[in-house]
């Protein structure tokens with residue numbers, strides 16, 4: 001369990017080192033104050049992971065430093081049930097001149113292990129890093145990925161109750177990142193609490209049970225990771241252009257034309273999602289398809305106020321919450337039209353669904369006034385996971401595993417080599 005109550009941290013920035021001296025002698029202010037954290041409170045229970053997201057300079061690393069004890073807060077209380085370790089800024093608690101092995105002893109002691117404990121765990125720590133003989137080299141010769149392997153392995157083997165993960169994880173190669181993620185999930189399943197700081201929103205979705213969004217040292221939103229990430233995306237106006245689905249937008253002036261399978265009942269007071277359905281390649285409404293067929297997603301949105309330049313999005317996620325496809329009419333270059341108060345637009349998205357067997361959820365977004373490549377002035381609705389489509393393997397396709405069928409063309413030829 002980690003409990004943070006009312007934590008604040010300010011930094012004084014001096015233009016030159018002599019300004020600090022001048023301030024002392026002349027008793028005049030020569031610094032600029034930066035509020036890195038202001039009255040931050042949150043709690044992470046056992047077996048839970050909290051994601052912290054925010055733009056550069058939002059205060060994420062400062063929280064981790066305060067939690068790990070590298071830095072003291074100006075105000076507030078931090079309660080941690082058990083040992084807290086983690087993967088922080090690389091190099092913290094390491095000596096560049098010492099070998100990897102010597103650093104296991106030094107950093108291990110720093111993380112609260114005694115010599116006998118380190119001696120006992122040393123082989124396991126080295127095995128996890130897969131650094132082999134490099135472990136006998138000074139760490140100043142290590143790449144950042146190698147250093148991350150070492151730091152992660154020591155931090156995990158210190159048997160913490162709480163673990164802090166920051167961007168340092170991303171310097172590892174894909175193989176080792178996955179290995180670390182598995183270890184992190186295992187730690188969580190065994191009751192450990194995790195704080196996860198990342199700019200990788202998919203990783204936040206997979207790993208975190210809740211999230212907070214930091215901005216200029218303040219928590220501006222907290223809750224379900226999906227909502228926080230959508231809020232964050234909206235904030236930084238960076239919705240990625242991901243694809244070229246065929247989209248048709250119909251103007252439906254009359255509500256009695258609503259043919260949706262059900263009322264998804266998502267309204268924000270500005271727009272209302274009044275129907276949502278999925279059709280298979282035979283135009284039959286369904287929630288169950290074979291992979292690799294063309295499907296249609298049809299939904300209707302009612303304007304509850306006039307929308308001068310409405311745009312509509314669709315987001316598909318897999319069962320881990322990982323985004324597999326997201327786009328909107330603006331990014332797809334689809335022209336829409338002004339929706340008067342009470343008018344309804346029907347969106348028909350037709351696309352090939354190549355994804356492997358599994359459950360896929362659909363979310364719908366509505367925004368107004370697009371500008372730039374993928375930014376909107378008003379984000380009006382984000383209806384999460386309103387429908388789940390079950391995809392089963394396509395019998396006529398090759399047998400494969402992975403995310404989708406890449407339909408390889410495979411050639412094999414018999415070669416006549418030397419028989420000697």
Ligand SMILES: Nc1ncnc2c1ncn2[C@@H]1O[C@H](COP(=O)(O)OP(=O)(O)OP(=O)(O)O)[C@@H](O)[C@H]1O
Nearest residue numbers: 011034035036054055056057058059060061062063
């Ligand atoms: N040691 C320091 N001295 C002075 N200012 C600092 C110090 N550390 C952080 N800050 C300031 O505090 C604010 C928060 O910084 P922090 O590193 O916590 O942000 P962050 O969210 O981790 O950013 P990033 O995503 O770039 O890592 C920033 O304005 C930063 O300039």
